[in-house]
Every structure is written in C-alpha cells, then in structure tokens.
Amino acid sequence: MHQINSVVVLLVSCSFLLANGQLNYYYYYSSCPNLPMIVQYGVWAAMKNDTRIAASLLRLHFHDCFVNGCDASILLDDTKTFKGEQNAGPNSNSVRGFEVIDNIKADVERACPLTVSCVDILTLAAREAVVLSGGPSWLVALGRRDGLTANLKAANTNLPTPFEPLANITAKFAAVGLDLKDVVVLSGAHTIGLAQCFTFKHRLYNFKGTGQPDPNLDSSLASNLKASCPNVDKSNTNLNSLDVVTTYKFDNAYYKNLVNNAGLLESDQTLMSDPQTASMVKSYSMDPYLFNMDFAASMVKLGNIGVITGQDGEIRKKCGKVNR
CATH class of the missing domain: 1.10.420.10 (Peroxidase, domain 2)
Known part of the structure; x- marks a missing residue:
C-alpha cells in the first residue's frame, strides 16, 4: 500500500519522551499489536473513496491539539446538555473526517476492546494521511488518553484563522x-x-x-x-x-x-x-x-501538546462521547 517517494523517519530522544509522561513507541506492542496496520488500512480505504480526506485528517489532528492539547476533544459530539468544539467558528461546516476515525475505532475495538484511545488513533491517522499522500513518515510515541470534556470557547479563540496577521x-x-x-x-x-x-x-x-x-x-x-x-x-x-x-x-x-x-x-x-x-x-x-x-519534527511536537497519560482521562469506547 505504501507507494512512498521519500520517507523520513524521525528518531526522538528518550529524554523527550520522558518529558511527556508515559508515551512510548511500544505502548500497544502487546495489547494491540495490529494497531498500526488497522489505522493504515482505514486511512488508505478512506482515501480511495475521498481524495480530500488526507488533508481533512491532518487538519482534524491540528484542530484537536490546539485546543486543550491532543485529547480527542474535537471528536466529542454535541448533546442536549453538552456543547463540544465541532460547531466552533473555525470548525463548523469545515472540519471533517470524523466518520473515518469512527470506522477505524470500530475496527480497533473489535481487535482490542477498550485498549486504544481515540486520540492515539487520530494521531496515527494524521501520519498515515501524510505518508499515503507521498510525504514523510515519523515515529509516533503512543499512550495518550482521551479527555473527558471539550472547550468551545478555546476552539473559538485559540485556533489560527486564514485572516490573521x-x-x-x-x-x-x-x-x-x-x-x-x-x-x-x-x-x-x-x-x-x-x-x-x-x-x-x-x-x-x-x-x-x-x-x-x-x-x-x-x-x-x-x-x-x-x-x-x-x-x-x-x-x-x-x-x-x-x-x-x-x-x-x-x-x-x-x-x-x-x-x-x-x-x-x-x-x-x-x-x-x-x-x-x-x-x-x-x-x-x-x-x-x-x-x-x-x-x-514539527508533527512530533504537535502530537505531544498537552497530552493526558497514566490514569487521567479515559479510553473512550466510542470517539463521539465519553464513557460516563
């Protein structure tokens, strides 16, 4: 599947990983060994049906990490009692790719129930979107946990816009x-x-x-x-x-x-x-x-903004809503 003109693999020092809590390259090595392949296939299949989706997945990851860190908060759907980030000004009728992450998550849940966070899936999917578009690859340290809430106000103010100096x-x-x-x-x-x-x-x-x-x-x-x-x-x-x-x-x-x-x-x-x-x-x-x-190198930095690790947050069963 990987027809790649140039692949750049970025090695990150152990000290950088330690500074970001419990993230490491082998986090799911035993608990979900097929995770990389499942994500790769999910992105590939989506790109076969929609040529825009690679850019959309990359942007979805960016818009997630700029608001309260990389915690999959952008994936949370609105409810009668909860307003998430999807309808913030920079996101409304603009960000897309939610169904791709949902589909990958469903495949991952079948293979490894309640093991892999939605934010790790999104982070991996952003890399695969770049690689499958002919761009570089990089190592992704894993072990992020999903946030329990979203921040509509921050989504309206923290994200860069096309109109700013x-x-x-x-x-x-x-x-x-x-x-x-x-x-x-x-x-x-x-x-x-x-x-x-x-x-x-x-x-x-x-x-x-x-x-x-x-x-x-x-x-x-x-x-x-x-x-x-x-x-x-x-x-x-x-x-x-x-x-x-x-x-x-x-x-x-x-x-x-x-x-x-x-x-x-x-x-x-x-x-x-x-x-x-x-x-x-x-x-x-x-x-x-x-x-x-x-x-x-910059994508590694982006993917490690404000991550939740350890026992904080949760592993969502469905990316659009918290477990409790």
Missing part, C-alpha cells in the same frame, strides 16, 4: 509551545487539500477596503479564482485547491507557490512578509528533503 498566528502557536519555525513548517500542510471561497475571497475584490485585489496575490491566479469565487454570497462554500500545482500530493510546491505570490490564503502568503519566515520559505521551496525532515 503573522504576529497573531505566531502568538497562537507559541501559546501551545510551538515556535516560529513550526509556524512555517506546519503551514506546509497546505500542500494538500482545498479551501472554501470565503476563506480568501476578500483578497480578490476589496482587499482591506481598497476596492482592489490583494497586491500580494498573483494576478493570473486572482483571475482564475474569481471565476470559481464570484463576488456573491452563494459562492462562499465553493472549493479551491490550496496548492493548485499538486493538490493531493504532499510535496514542497506550497513553498514554491508562496515565492511566486501564489499562496491561496492570506495567512499563507503572509509568511513572505517577514524576512525570517521568508528565508525559511525559500529554503523549503528549494529543498524538499529539508521540508520533509522539519515537517516530521
């Missing part, structure tokens, strides 16, 4: 322990996937009240985008490629696009507005191996 985005990354390099590297996830017109339409028609397109947007790209995103509300949910060159292939074309003023989102193109981030963008645009290495 670089300083705001950097501050939100810093708040969860990620640095400026991580901002540039993890933004490279936009090498795959699609975005709705409303996330960038302001760049096409009346950028910052000028009545003109964003001057930092390639004019040819702007013209093409206007065709699919006419200046009417009903076009807001139309989809466009984040990377028009290789929409479903995980590569470094995203950075080449930024160098050519062809970043779709304002939050992407703003990486060229700062000398330090622009320098990193140019390096990744010229060196795909460097991007793969650094992306793997």
Whole structure:
C-alpha cells in the first residue's frame, strides 16, 4: 500500500519522551499489536473513496491539539446538555473526517476492546494521511488518553484563522509551545487539500477596503479564482485547491507557490512578509528533503501538546462521547 517517494523517519530522544509522561513507541506492542496496520488500512480505504480526506485528517489532528492539547476533544459530539468544539467558528461546516476515525475505532475495538484511545488513533491517522499522500513518515510515541470534556470557547479563540496577521498566528502557536519555525513548517500542510471561497475571497475584490485585489496575490491566479469565487454570497462554500500545482500530493510546491505570490490564503502568503519566515520559505521551496525532515519534527511536537497519560482521562469506547 505504501507507494512512498521519500520517507523520513524521525528518531526522538528518550529524554523527550520522558518529558511527556508515559508515551512510548511500544505502548500497544502487546495489547494491540495490529494497531498500526488497522489505522493504515482505514486511512488508505478512506482515501480511495475521498481524495480530500488526507488533508481533512491532518487538519482534524491540528484542530484537536490546539485546543486543550491532543485529547480527542474535537471528536466529542454535541448533546442536549453538552456543547463540544465541532460547531466552533473555525470548525463548523469545515472540519471533517470524523466518520473515518469512527470506522477505524470500530475496527480497533473489535481487535482490542477498550485498549486504544481515540486520540492515539487520530494521531496515527494524521501520519498515515501524510505518508499515503507521498510525504514523510515519523515515529509516533503512543499512550495518550482521551479527555473527558471539550472547550468551545478555546476552539473559538485559540485556533489560527486564514485572516490573521503573522504576529497573531505566531502568538497562537507559541501559546501551545510551538515556535516560529513550526509556524512555517506546519503551514506546509497546505500542500494538500482545498479551501472554501470565503476563506480568501476578500483578497480578490476589496482587499482591506481598497476596492482592489490583494497586491500580494498573483494576478493570473486572482483571475482564475474569481471565476470559481464570484463576488456573491452563494459562492462562499465553493472549493479551491490550496496548492493548485499538486493538490493531493504532499510535496514542497506550497513553498514554491508562496515565492511566486501564489499562496491561496492570506495567512499563507503572509509568511513572505517577514524576512525570517521568508528565508525559511525559500529554503523549503528549494529543498524538499529539508521540508520533509522539519515537517516530521514539527508533527512530533504537535502530537505531544498537552497530552493526558497514566490514569487521567479515559479510553473512550466510542470517539463521539465519553464513557460516563
């Protein structure tokens, strides 16, 4: 199943793992030995049916970890008495892939009942989504436990948006322990996937009240985008490629696009507005191996934000609701 152009395996020091509680590479070695294969197959099968799902799973993992840490809180469904994160502004009618995680969880439960957390499944699925899209691989330490609640307010305020300046985005990354390099590297996830017109339409028609397109947007790209995103509300949910060159292939074309003023989102193109981030963008645009290495390292950092281990939290039987 793995037709991989370049695989980068990142080794993480023991000291890093110890600093994150009880996570380790062999956590399910005896209790659920087929876990990696089950997750890999589940993601592969989903991608066969939906070419967008790789980007969606990666984004689902990102949006989970930025709110109260990686605890699968984003997977919790709303009830009459509980409001989760799925209908927060950055998530509503946007994040997707829940059914893929649910299906994988069901397969895992059949093999290893009440053993593997939903958050570990989501973390592994994000890696497989990248690998199966042609990107790098990395070792994932396991042993995360699922959270018992969600945080709607934090989901509305902590997640970076496509409309923010670089300083705001950097501050939100810093708040969860990620640095400026991580901002540039993890933004490279936009090498795959699609975005709705409303996330960038302001760049096409009346950028910052000028009545003109964003001057930092390639004019040819702007013209093409206007065709699919006419200046009417009903076009807001139309989809466009984040990377028009290789929409479903995980590569470094995203950075080449930024160098050519062809970043779709304002939050992407703003990486060229700062000398330090622009320098990193140019390096990744010229060196795909460097991007793969650094992306793997940043994904490890992302997957270890605020994890719950030991006897805290729980192992959910179903990812959409807590056990009790």
